[in-house]
Amino acid sequence: MLLKKDKSKVNLPSKFVIKWRDLPLYELMSYILMFASVPMLAFGIQPYNIEIIRIIILTILALYSGFFSALIWNDITDFEIDIIAHPNRLLPSKKIKVKKLFGIALIFSAFTFIFASLISIWCLILVGVAALFVAFHNKYLKRRVKFPAYSEIFNPFQWTVVAIFGFLAIWTALPQSSEISIEIIFFGNIFTTSKAIQTMIILLIFTYFADTSHDIPEGIHDVDADKKHGVKTYAISFGIVNATKISFFMFVFSGVFGIILYLQSILSPIFLILFLLLFVYTLYFPLKFLRSLKKGLVEEGVVVGRKLYDYFLFSYNLIFIDLVIQILLNS
Numbered sequence: 659m660l661l662k663k664d665k666s667k668v669n670l671p672s673k674f675v676i677k678w679r680d681l682p683l684y685e686l687m688s689y690i691l692m693f694a695s696v697p698m699l700a701f702g703i704q705p706y707n708i709e710i711i712r713i714i715i716l717t718i719l720a721l722y723s724g725f726f727s728a729l730i731w732n733d734i735t736d737f738e739i740d741i742i743a744h745p746n747r748l749l750p751s752k753k754i755k756v757k758k759l760f761g762i763a764l765i766f767s768a769f770t771f772i773f774a775s776l777i778s779i780w781c782l783i784l785v786g787v788a789a790l791f792v793a794f795h796n797k798y799l800k801r802r803v804k805f806p807a808y809s810e811i812f813n814p815f816q817w818t819v820v821a822i823f824g825f826l827a828i829w830t831a832l833p834q835s836s837e838i839s840i841e842i843i844f845f846g847n848i849f850t851t852s853k854a855i856q857t858m859i860i861l862l863i864f865t866y867f868a869d870t871s872h873d874i875p876e877g878i879h880d881v882d883a884d885k886k887h888g889v890k891t892y893a894i895s896f897g898i899v900n901a902t903k904i905s906f907f908m909f910v911f912s913g914v915f916g917i918i919l920y921l922q923s924i925l926s927p928i929f930l931i932l933f934l935l936l937f938v939y940t941l942y943f944p945l946k947f948l949r950s951l952k953k954g955l956v957e958e959g960v961v962v963g964r965k966l967y968d969y970f971l972f973s974y975n976l977i978f979i980d981l982v983i984q985i986l987l988n989s
Contacts, residue, residue, distance in 0.1 A: 685971065688971040688972070688974070688975055689721075689722060689725060689971075690718055690722070691974065691975045691978040691979070692820070692971060692974035692975065692978070693717055693718045693721040693722060693820065693824070694714050694717065694718055694978055695824075695974050695975070695977040695978035695981065696717070696820060696821055696823070696824020696825060696861070697710075697713055697714050697717050697824040697825075697827050697828050698714065698977075698978065698981045698982075698985075699824070699825075699857065699861070699923065699924070699925075699977060699981060700824055700825040700827070700828035700829070700834075700854060700857075700858070701828050701832065701834065702834060702924060703924055703981070703984050703985055703988050704985075704988070705988075705989055706985065706989075709831075709832055710832060713777060713827050713828065713831055713832055716773050716774075716776050716777050716827075717777065717823065717824055717827050719769070719773040720769075720770055720773035720774045720777070720781070720785065720823070721820055721823060721824075723766045723767075723769035723770040723773060724766075724767075724770040724785060724788075724789075724819075726766045727763055727766035727767040727769075727770055727789075728789075728792055728816060730759060730762060730763040730766065731763050731792070731793060731796060732796055733759065734756060734759060734760060734763065735796040767789065770785050770789070771785060771786070774823075777827045777830070777831050778826075778827065778830035778831045778846060779830075779845055779846055780826050780829075780830045780845065780846065780848065781823060781826055781827055781830065781831075783845075784819065784822060784823055784826060785819075785823070788816070788819045792816055795812055802888075803890065804890065805890065806890060806895035806896065807890055807891055807892045807894075807895045807896065808890040809877075809889050809890050809891050810870065810873050810874060810877055810890075810891045810892050813869070813870075813873055814865070814866045814867075814869040814870045814873060815866070817865050817866070817869045818862045818865050818866055820865065821858055821861045821862050821865055822858065822862070825850075825854065825857075825858045826848070829848050829849055829850045829854070830846060830847070830848055830849075833847075833848075833849030833850070834849075834851075834854075835849060835850065835851045835854075836849045837849075837850070837851040837852065838850050838851060838852060838855070856922060857919070857922060857923045860915055860918055860919045860922060860923075861919060863915045864912050864915040864916050864919055864973070865970075867908045867909070867911040867912035867915060868908075868909070868912035868916075868966075868969065868970040868973065869970055870905075870908045871905050871906075871908035871909035871912060871944070871966050871970075872905075872963045872964075872966035872967040872969075872970055873963070874891070874892050874893070874901050874902075874904060874905035874908070874963075875902070875905055875947065875958070875959040875960070875962040875963035875966065876959055876960065876963035877891035877892060877893050877894075877901065877959075878893045878898055878901055878902070878959040879957075879959030879960045879963070880959075881893045881894060881898065892904050892905075902944075902947050902948050902950075903948065905944060905947070905962075905966075906944045906945070906947070906948055909940070909941070909944050909966060909969075912970075913937045913941075916933055916937065916973060917930065917933070917934070920933060924981075924984070925977060925980050925981075926980055926983075926984060928980075929976050929977075929979070929980040932976055933973060933976055936969060936972055936973065936976070937969070940965055940966065940968075940969040943961075943962050943965040943966065944962060944966065946958075946962075947962045
């Protein structure tokens with residue numbers, strides 16, 4: 659599919675996922691646990707059957723495909739920014755042509771819609787709406803909206819789709835209660851409970867704050883490129899120093915809502931302790947970031963952003979491991 663003469667080229671589809679952004683293996687594995695954890699949380703602690711396993715697998719496939727398609731579209735639309743901020747990525751380094759990457763993006767997008775449709779029409783509608791808005795944001799709004807920090811205010815909402823999708827998959831394809839029901843002709847029914855809605859909202863808020871806290875340091879690293887192309891980030895709108903403070907408080911807020919999630923939901927107190935240990939360990943990096951000199955903030959942005967992103971991923975992984983252990987013990 660791609661050029662084969664140059665070994666530096668990404669010449670096999672099987673290598674694309676690894677070579678595309680040099681994503682570490684633990685991150686690729688973490689997404690599997692992350693995407694599985696949400697429908698498991700919505701389903702609860704009870705015996706599993708083939709139907710819940712089917713929904714979990716389809717959720718993983720749909721969200722994984724959506725994750726790659728969203729980032730690939732971002733690579734295409736942010737090509738000019740990446741030339742300055744990330745010259746080693748595939749397009750700036752000319753390891754792949756835009757048309758080839760565009761084709762790969764279409765394939766992943768198609769998989770997203772197919773897997774979502776196999777769960778329920780509501781999941782299909784959700785990914786459709788999300789895809790349209792993300793595409794419009796990346797292509798037009800990102801550079802044209804002058805609202806302060808617009809880009810980094812919006813970006814984390816893309817990750818909240820993970821929480822909504824997982825709960826919606828259970829509520830529409832394998833409902834556990836009819837306490838609250840929504841019936842719409844041609845679209846099917848949604849059955850849920852007020853407690854389940856509360857759990858989803860808390861998870862949404864945690865996700866938003868956790869992802870924003872990591873997004874801001876990376877925006878500090880990319881500040882020159884973003885400023886040149888009119889992208890509004892916290893660093894550009896409020897200054898680099900103030901952006902580090904906002905990132906720190908976003909991280910703290912994520913920790914608060916992470917604790918609330920454990921206390922409010924079916925998650926166990928033991929894993930709340932593990933979450934707190936993860937939070938305290940990660941806290942060192944945004945604190946160090948706050949004390950850095952202004953000149954060093956740009957250089958450290960990538961490192962701190964990586965640590966905060968690991969915190970985001972591992973928090974979801976803890977939810978997955980917690981639920982698996984509880985299900986095994988319960989059965």
